């Protein structure tokens with residue numbers, strides 16, 4: 001019946017046409033893909049790295065009053081009241097840092113203040129960060145140390161950011177609360193406590209911030225707040241959301257509180273040792289695919305279990321559950337240094353330090369995490385040194401293992417070489433050096449400055465006749481659709 005129906009026949013013909021057009025297009029596309037995958041040297045877009053010329057060229061001129069806005073076509077500054085900020089050739093981020101009481105930062109590291117100063121004298125001794133897994137979220141520590149050091153003429157320190165003491169001259173306002181450390185050490189209730197120190201400090205912080213002229217001036221929009229541990233700042237994030245957060249991912253944030261447009265994703269500090277003088281090659285790394293991690297059954301974590309069953313009988317695949325604890329670090333280091341590919345599967349959050357461990361090991365990351373956001377992805381093309389696989393594909397029988405086995409010596413070696421090229425972008429150290437993680441984070445913040453400034457300017461449009469009301473300490477409204 002249907003065969004004789006003329007309109008259906010026509011439909012079939014046009015579908016056939018569509019089909020052939022599609023196959024031609026696929027052919028062309030696959031050609032483009034081949035061309036693209038052989039060339040394309042510009043995986044780091046240096047044109048987009050605003051400060052690339054400035055890494056080493058800071059002339060310690062104390063009268064610097066310009067700002068790091070990257071735009072070339074800037075109007076000359078007509079007067080001194082900040083109407084138009086302009087770029088006088090040096091794109092260094094100017095950061096005002098609150099002198100928060102030490103209980104918010106170095107006292108959490110058991111540092112004891114001497115005299116009235118709120119900051120340690122870093123010329124004599126640097127407070128030590130507790131080791132182990134705490135370190136993976138220590139971003140707050142490295143950034144704060146870098147700002148403190150920016151006041152001294154350190155010969156090797158790179159300068160993407162400097163501390164300024166006049167907040168009117170700053171591009172951003174930095175909030176030096178070590179929220180991840182605070183969560184790790186002080187979120188558990190002690191017997192006599194009604195509320196944890198972690199909660200109390202967050203409350204104090206919100207009270208402090210919202211009372212500052214800097215916060216009121218911008219509604220908090222130019223503030224930089226760190227919350228790298230997914231559970232850190234759990235309470236305060238709801239009140240500080242106009243600020244730019246520095247996070248590991250957005251897994252535990254409603255999109256109106258944090259998102260990739262407003263906020264900055266920072267790498268974890270890897271816990272695996274860097275592979276110094278790596279002279280390994282495709283043949284000398286015996287393990288094809290390596291995974292070690294905890295097992296999760298909730299959220300996105302089911303993929304881990306599925307993959308375990310799919311891969312457990314494959315030879316040259318190492319798949320084990322269990323977190324990387326003390327002596328585990330040594331074993332995991334050995335494992336990743338001896339593997340060609342390292343799996344990075346979403347757990348109870350989209351990101352984990354495993355990716356950065358893999359990069360430090362020059363073990364090509366295989367990323368199975370649909371919601372992951374990656375550090376510096378606006379200037380870095382991860383597809384040049386990572387394999388991405390959708391979760392829905394990864395759990396198909398044989399899909400993943402066939403894909404990995406299809407990547408030969410030449411392609412793998414290219415990716416391995418890229419890993420060696422980018423690894424220093426993910427390296428936290430003190431003093432910070434050119435192009436390391438600390439500098440990359442400051443630059444990522446600098447790239448947010450034009451958008452921040454635009455938001456602030458827009459918020460001032462009606463300032464001439466709006467009655468300025470005292471709205472109390474909390475100036476920001478919670479988003480309507482937020483549910484705790």
Ligand SMILES: *[C@@H]1O[C@H](CO)[C@@H](O)[C@H](O)[C@H]1NC(C)=O
Nearest residue numbers: 065080081082166167168169
């Ligand atoms: C801070 O900077 C602003 C703008 O440059 C300037 O008007 C003001 O006088 C400065 N304040 C101090 C205390 O130097």
Ligand SMILES: *[C@@H]1O[C@H](CO)[C@@H](O)[C@H](O)[C@H]1NC(C)=O
Nearest residue numbers: 273274275276277278279280
């Ligand atoms: C790496 O190689 C350099 C130069 O050959 C050498 O000085 C250094 O000690 C090596 N480092 C390690 C950890 O092997």
